Every structure is written in C-alpha cells, then in structure tokens.
Amino acid sequence: MKKDFDIIVVGAGHAGVEAAWISAQMKKKVLLITQTVDQIAQMSCNPAIGGLAKSHLVKEIDILGGLMGVAADRTGIQFKTLNLSKGPAVWALRVQSDKKRYSAFVRSKLENHKNIDILQDEVLDLVIKDNECKGVKTEINGIVHCKKVIICSGTFLKAVIHIGKKQIPSGRLGEKSSYALSKHMQKHGFEVGRLKTGTPPRIAGYSINFEGMDIHGSDKHIIPFSFRHNKAFLKQTPCYVTNTTKETHSIIGSNLDKTALFSGQIKGTGPRYCPSIEDKVFRFKEKISHRLFLEPEGLDTNEFYINGFSSSLPVNIQKKALHTVPGMENAHFVRPAYAIEYDYFPAYQIKLDLETRKIKSLYFAGQINGTSGYEEAAAQGLMAAINAVLKIDGKESFILQRNEAYIGVLIDDLITKDIREPYRMFTSLAEYRLELRHDNADSRLLRFAKKYKLLKRSEIKYLESRLKNIDELLEFCGKKKIKMSDLNAMLKGLGEKLSGEGLKIEKFLKRPEVSIDMLLNNSVMNFPEKYSYYELKQAETLIKYEGYIARQQDMIDRFKKNEKIKLSQDLDYSEFKGLKNEAVEKLNRIKPVSIGQASRIAGISPADISVILVNMKSKGLL
C-alpha cells in the first residue's frame, strides 16, 4: 500500500470500531483492517448493550465521544432500566439492540468518515524496528506503514470452537481464526495465555411456544444511553422468560463427561460470572431450576438468543436438554451453543495508556487484554486510540483514575490485579461508587471531552448548561421551603405528621422514603420551567447522597494521597532491600506508577508497601 496512515486498527469489533472512530474524530488518518467487512461491530454473543456496571461504561464512552451509546440507542428494540428499586448509583440501562442494524449503523458511520479507510485483509505480523512498531504485514496487501498500531483481535487469535468433542478452528462460528499474528507476537516476546468463553444456542422463533411465558417489555419512560437522545428509534419488542426443569438437569447431569470443558479438552480459563448451563447444574445441585431469557436477535430475523443456556455439550444433547424446557419442546436450533478458546496477552504487558511495555507504538485493546464484554472492549478501544493520538501529537497520556470513571477502574484492575480469567465490570469493583454514577458521567468526564476535543462544540455547550442548571437547582433546594400543610398532605400516606415552619426542599429530599416526584406530582413546588426532569432528578440524587458522598470523599482523599507518591518506571525493585522475591518479581513486572497502584497489586502486602517507602526514603526518592 502506498498511502501512509497515522493509525492502523487491527480488528473491527467493539474495541476496533471505537478506536478507529475516535482517532478519525481527532483528525488522524486511520486504516481499519478486518477479516470480514460484513462483520463490523458484530455482537458475537447476546443482542444487548449495557446492563449492571456495563451501562456505566457506555455512558462514559458516550461523553468521551465514542459510538457505542449512540449505536445502541439508534438500533434499540428494548430499553430497560435495572436496579430501579435501589439508589441511582447502581441504576443501569440495558438495551436490546437489533444486531444487524447495530452493525450496519456503525459500519456506515465509519464508511462515511473522511479520515477512515476500511480494508478486508488479515494481519499476519507487525513491522518492528528498534522495539518500535512501524506498521503491519498483511496477507493480501503486504506491508502497510503507520505511526501507531492498535490490536483489537477479540476472540480470533488461535481461536478454537468446541461443541462436545468437535473442535473447529474459528473465531466466531463460521469465521476464520487467526493463527499467524499470535504466533508472531510470541516471537516478539509477549507472554500469551488462553481464555475461554461461550455462547448459547440461537433458536428459530417459529419453533418456540411463547404461551405462558413471562413477557418483559420496554420501560414506559425510555431514557437512552446517549445524552443526545430522549426516545427510542425502532419498534419495541419484548423478551420472554422460561425455566429449566428437573429433566433438563438430569439430562445435563448425566452427560457432563461429554462437554468439552469437563472432559479437559478446554485448557483456557472461563468466566465465573457467565457459567455454562452444565457448570450451573454441576456446581449448584440444590437449585432445581434456572431461568432462561429468550431475547430477539433483531426485527428482521426470527432467531432468538437463549440467555442462560451457554454450553459446550454435543449438539444432540443440547437439543435433548433444551426440549425439556417449557415452550421449547420443538425448538429448532439455527446455531448451536459453543465454547470458544482464544489467545490473550496478560495485561501486565501493557501500561495504563494501553501501549505495550515491550514495543513502542503498539497498543492492545479489548479481549486481547483478557476482558470479556462489548462495553469493556469499547472502553479500551477508545482509550487506546485517544492515547495513541496524544502520543503522535507529543502530548501527555490520558489516564482515568479509579475515582473518576469505571473506565479507570477497568484498566487499573486489568494491569494491576494480574487477572487470569475473563474480566467483567462490576459496580462492586469501584470503591467510589457513589461518585461514579451512570447518570453523572458528564460531570465527571466533560472536562476531558473538552480538553481533547472529543465532542462537538455545541454538544459541550449543551452539557455545560445542563451541569450549571443542576448547580442552580441545588442552591434553590437549599433555600426554598415547602409549606407545612403541603408537607403533611404528602406525608399522610406515610402515616406521619410534622409540625413547624415548613421544611427546606433539601431537608425533605434527604429522607430515604421520599422523592422529588412527590413534589412534582402533587404540584407542591413549582420549579422554574427551564429545568428539565433529568436535571431535577440529578439534583435530587446529589442531595440524597450528600452525606455519604462526603464520607466517600474522605476515602478518595486518602486514596489520592497514595496515588500522588509516584514510582519511576526505571526503578529496579531487586535493588530494594528487604523485599520478598515474590514482591520484587511482581513489582518489576507490573511497574506501578504510584504507591497507590503498588498497594493494589495482588500479593503485595501492607508490609511490602512500608518496605518500598523506607527504601525510597533511604534512596532520597521521597
């Protein structure tokens, strides 16, 4: 290829498309290479974006100029807010998207961007000179040069699909696995590991008897992912719920030896949060039934995704077992469930900006770093690309902290905790959860979007005015009082009577059992009209959490203190007196950037940290 590119993105899954998109938005010339152009932004597993903790990531991606939130909204056929009975810090949106339309939407966004070229080819090797990556070597187009390479290989490296004893070299059912790249990367000195994941069968809708099944429809009031949207764009379609039976379990239980996993054929580590149906039957024998969700794959297809029935059993046993589930007696398997094993590169080999330690100008994002999930992949693709662009421009890298974003937690966990199973985002992994809400991604991240020009000017202006309105509202609620008569009228239902001179809105909202909706529905309070419902709810959340957020702030301050004690990347911990060999090995491998990060490394004890500090002091580094 003649043309030189700034950035080459290898792989067009959820990490790859975000990487290509944001690089192009940041005015870099991008080449996106995929083995199959028709599979751009393919949802390989479930037809949904978001969910608990993952929706936090999507919201953050949205504020940082990414595509995922917009694409999910535009192609969403069911919107559901989860955890509504709990507090807003753990609310989460899950959107069922039309798979085909999702892919088509993203593809057209990329195709129509003047800075992006798309190429169907396979990358076989990297062009490396003096430990720096200068381009890629492809199967058809030969060598292509560039300044930075971002690898987003998904599950395709040395991928093998397992269905019972059957093994098919394939990155997604029906798609070619990639052998050369992984082999060459090892040659370049990267440690490779093996992970496993799985997917349930897809069943023809006409063969399912939906009668008697629970129906889960969209929310009445849809709140989409992207701040740009306030409604759904497509026809809304429900999911269905059925349950496995005793017979299902007995069929699975008596065929455990036939699964690829239990027979030992699979060597890779699988995700514990997403077990196969046989795993569930085996490990939780006391549970007589497991719930299955039937999720539509799209509006134009009849295929249903059977959430909860992932398996590596032989297809005839899968069929036999699923046929014992109410409504599935005649289920026709369009595609079987399967397990898939693939290569990944344990993430201690990258830095917090996602560039590899070993080879400059080479970035890893997505499943190659050991994560699972579309959202986790997208977040990394976005961050890797922003950092690659910043590096080209000679600017400092963009690292999100654990108290700033789930994305920060995700990347820090990956590198620091030396995780050896597919990593998924959970809200419990974020220590400062009350700060990191899915509804305040803008207040946390807007300054970065502004700094790096990740959003349009008009969008930034809109978000800024929204934040300003919330500030004003907080002031309003701290001043304005609710009349006692109104208050008692509202609280009647709660069997309570107050006396006195009225109550400030702020005080009222602090009570756990009340909401701002009570004020609105009873027309007790006339908030100035310019404030949107979203802004009112935001103010409410801030008021409700105030005391706890303040306490969490203490913890954040302590956390920041340790993050501020920087550790140089040139330190050789074997020169540190008194450190255990195991600690030396870990510290030299992960090269933490701060005492804070060092303290989070698995196996580094508080005593080790004191030893590091003492050594730093004696070396005059503190």
Add this chain to the structure above:
Amino acid sequence: MIIAALASAPGKAGISVIRLSGNDTIKTVKEYLSIEEKLHEIVYNKLYLTDFLNEGEFIDQVTVAFFKEGHSYTGEESAEIFCHGSPIIVRKILEALYLEKNIREAKPGEFTEKRFMNGKMDLVQAEAVIDLINSESDAAYISSTEQLKGGLSEELKKINAMLIELMSILELELDFADEDLDFTPNDEITGKIDIAVEVINKFIQGYQKGRIFRDGIKVALVGDVNVGKSSLMNAFLKSDRVIVTDIAGTTRDVIEEKIEVNGYLLRIFDTAGIRETEDIIENEGISRSRRIIEEADIVLHVIDSTDPSEDEYAGNVIKVYNKTDLEDVIIDENSVKISCKTGSGIEELKHKIVKNVIDEELTYRPYYISNVRHLNILKETVSQLEQAKMSIQQGQNNEVVIVDMRQALDTLGEITGETTSMDIINNIFGSFCIGK
C-alpha cells in the same frame, strides 16, 4: 549494611548470643573465624565450632550458625555467634565486629523490625515480639507467645471474613439484581451485623483482661496516714523496701513495686496517705495518689483495726484490716484481716486480689487483646458497623450501606491488611450461582 548486637540478655551467663543480619553477613563474619571451608562450601543451619579471632588475636572459642536469606529470623542473610557468657568476651567480639566498615550496632528492636519488613511476620506478630521481650510474668509471656503464634491474627481474619461475607451479600444484590437469586432480607443482614459486632465486642471487652495479662494488675494501697500501707508493701515484698516510721505522712510520693502471684504480675503502688496538709510536697504526693486510685484495677483500703476509719472508697475495693495482732475485728467477705508485723493474712490477701480482678486460672483466650492500637481500631470498626446497621434500619439502599461497611473493612484492615474489591467479588463467585 550489616547490623549486629547481643541478642541474649546482658550480663554473666552460660552462653551469650550475638546476632548479625544483612547482605554479605557470612562472608564478613567468616573473616573473623578459623573455619576452613571456603565461602561456597558453607552449610546453612549447621553449628560450626571455631575460634573467633580479631586480627589474628584469639578472643574465644565459639559456635556459629549461618542462615540463608529467607530462612533466618530477619529474613536476611544472617549469622549467630554463641560465645561464652562473659560480658568481657561479648564486648571484645562486638568491638571487633563494629570495627568493620560494613557492620554497625543494631538499634533496639531492629532485628524484629527487619523481620516484619521482610514479610516474615505481620504487624500483630511483630507487636507481640516486643511484648514478649518485655514480659515480666507468666501471664505476659503466655499472651505474647499466643499472639506471636498468630492466634490473634487468625481470630481477626475470621472477623474480616465475616465482614467480607456481609459485603458480598450487599454487593450481590447490586451487581446481580437481574439474576435468579434469593436475596437476603434486611433483618437477616442486620442480624449478621449484630453477630459481627458481638464477636468484635468480645475482643474489646477482652482488652481489660489482655491488659492484665500483659501489664499486670494495678494495685493501689490507700488509707489514712499511719495505718500501715508501707508496712503492707514491705510485707508483700518480704523486704524493708519502704521507709516505715510512726510519723504520719512519711510516704510522700507514689512508690511502685512488682510481685508475681499465680503467674500474674501485681504492680503495687504505695500512696501517700490522703489528708489535709499545707506541705507542698505532701500535697503533690496526695494528688498523685488520687490519680493512681483512679487508674487502679483494685484498691486496697488499709484500715487500722485499733482505730477503724469510716471512709469509703469507690471502685473495686478490698478492705484490709491491719494490726489484727493487736485487736481482732469482725469482717465481711470483701475484707481481709492481716498483720504486717506477724505476716498473717498476707498470702490470703494476694490470692484474693488476683481472684477479685481476674476470676480464673491462668488461661489465655485469643480475644484477650492487650494492645491499645488494636483496641481503638476494633472500637472504630464497631462504630462503623453500627452506622451500617442504622443506615439499613433507616431504609437506606445497599449502595450507601456499603459505604459504611467498606469503612469498617478498611479500618479493620489496619490490623489485618487490606481487603480489595477483588476479594469480595471472588467470595460472591464462590458462594452464589451467578450467570444467566
């Protein structure tokens, strides 16, 4: 740098032990010895019988053991020299060693500090070593060795595990709300918090006894002037430690002495008799007496049987009727008859003191914590758990209850080491059927 110091007690003894620790210890120490083996031939953990020489001059015949890095007390490369237990030999050996540029005198506690720093023991155990070295009674010895064995750390780990389980239950409902799981009702969660609090409180209450195991029982001798408080002190000690006269107000300062009874250390404080006086020195003594009385575990109210006082003291008090050789009195069960002059009743009194303060045999329980740092951390943990319980009862959601729980875990972590979010998630995966 190699550190060196006498590791056994100073003074004359059968054998004295000098310990060295640091990089190149073996190579450096070998220079002083007549060992024939070359450096690479040295066998670890073996006793070598050899001469200790200073620039060729014979100092003593010693045995020496060498320890490999990671296998020594400090965790560093080390040596221990066993010499004859004469202060002069010890001095000569240490002087010879300190001449070496590489070697300096170890500071007090430095070997143990190194052991802690090298991850060979946790903070709780390191604190125990200090206590062990300072132990002055069987009880103190037992409590510090138990702590050293890791007994307390183990117990605290159990509490930590309880809190992790609680966190997991709360987190489960947040992170896996869409799973087909039975979530734990609130009253069951607060019940579990109560259990955790109860367990921690046992430790907090155990402090009283733990402290007595470690520091002994504080006994205050009080009473009017000239009732025989100082005579009683001397009777306890079986010596004429304290000046005794017939002049009222002889004892002007607080005098502390120690005796051991049933394995417990009794720290006896003879106080100035409390009375109105113009004497500045005596007044200062009296105010010190008042402080001692407040801090004492038990107060011995010494009464002159020939002229019994009507005064009453608050707190844990035994009335001790002295001079019963001169006049007999009728007493209740909180009183003892003694005669300092004849020695009658003194043994009975000693045992009554121990029985009164710590009503049991010399049996150590793991929850007898003795360290005030531990006490304060546990108290703080309890208050955060109570706060979590209150949040639940107020109807707060899990995500804010968890802020309280997280603080409790962080606080406890100051003794047990940090709990990471990953520990909680791992516990969830281990205990619940996750994954649709």
